[in-house]
Amino acid sequence: MTIEEFIEKVEAEFPDLEPGKLLPDSLYREVLNWSSINALILIALVATEYDVIITADDLRSTVTLKELFDIVKERIS
């Protein structure tokens, strides 16, 4: 899995997100117009696509999309 593929999947899940706006260094909360609902959508996407569970702590401890992506990648069995 590459971060480009990850971004593609996130873009598909957030139809209001302009393609190309979300980048590895993006502060994902800002770009995704963060709310508790968007947090759940992101957790659901990762669970469905990668069978990986990201927690509230993971979200708290990450700022850029790349940081979150690295956690997901590390946990893929």
Next chain:
Amino acid sequence: MAVVSLENIRLSGLSACVPLKEYDNNNYELLTDLEKKAVITTTGVEKRRVAGRDITTSDMCEMAAKKLFEEMPCDPSEIDLLIFVSQSRDYPLPCTAIILQDKLGIPKQTLAFDVPLGCSGYVYGLYIMGSLLSKGELKKGLLLVGDISSNSASYFDQSSFPLFGDAGTATILEYKPGVPPMWFNLQSDGSGWEAISIPEGGIRNYHNRDSFKYVTIDQGIRRNRFHLVLDGIEIFNFALREVTPNIKILLKHISKTIDTYDYCFFHQANKLINETLRKMLRLPAEKVPYTIHKFGNTSSASIPLTMVSEIREELTSKPLSLLMSGFGVGLSWGSVSLNTDKIVCPALLEYPNLDSTMPQE
């Protein structure tokens, strides 16, 4: 707990009742149109039935039970065991099940008690009642399962108010040697209890002068200490972490694959959780009936209510192989694999409640 079996138990009747009054989340004034759309799309809850203040969970269960007695070859006098699974009892004391024994005309020889579980309650209730019946000394049991949750959520808590609907259900289990066994995998994790709770009004935190005082917790979340606390992300993570392994362990133990079931019923938590679980288990949509869009999250009633509402014809006309999974408050969760064979299942009942005012500050 390991996976356990339940022998000689037949599920022979099922009915469900919802309040007539409907609340449409499109009318929830605290949200903008855009927010309403996002909430309805993500949670799946567009409409839900609300009890208001003039009916109780036990009233709906009573109506469902009376309908079953009308349509089944089963008289109240035959009931040896009555269990009321609910978190919305009539009074702090006594158990509601005991009051229902009298109201339903069930004999004094009956065992009657409450089980205060929520979203996992139907699966647990089947196991508890089935276990007491499986020796054959007690022959028939009436399992009443449901909740009024809409009154627990603060109108000013946007994270919980739109979610909940109310319902009561009745199930008859019978001792019947030779029927296929039911299989259960039941679990608990008290470390997560704070994710879904009502902080005051029990013995740990008695009700007090400040219990009714509203406090702003976060943007869009304002409630008092009798209101439901819901930590959406924690619950979501719990469901994704625990539900699929629980089901997979059950299936492995009984050497079945998930595609062999006619239907799989999940507690109707919210659409995002349920759809994620469905996809994680690679289940086709047509095998996983939903009622979240029209009844909301109805706590322990959601599985039996969805069965009555969505597959009644099939339940009454042919044998079915079913998988059910309930999960939530506790944290408590469990799954069951069982077969039904032409059960009695009356059409969904509506309780003609008059009042549906929402609690206001």
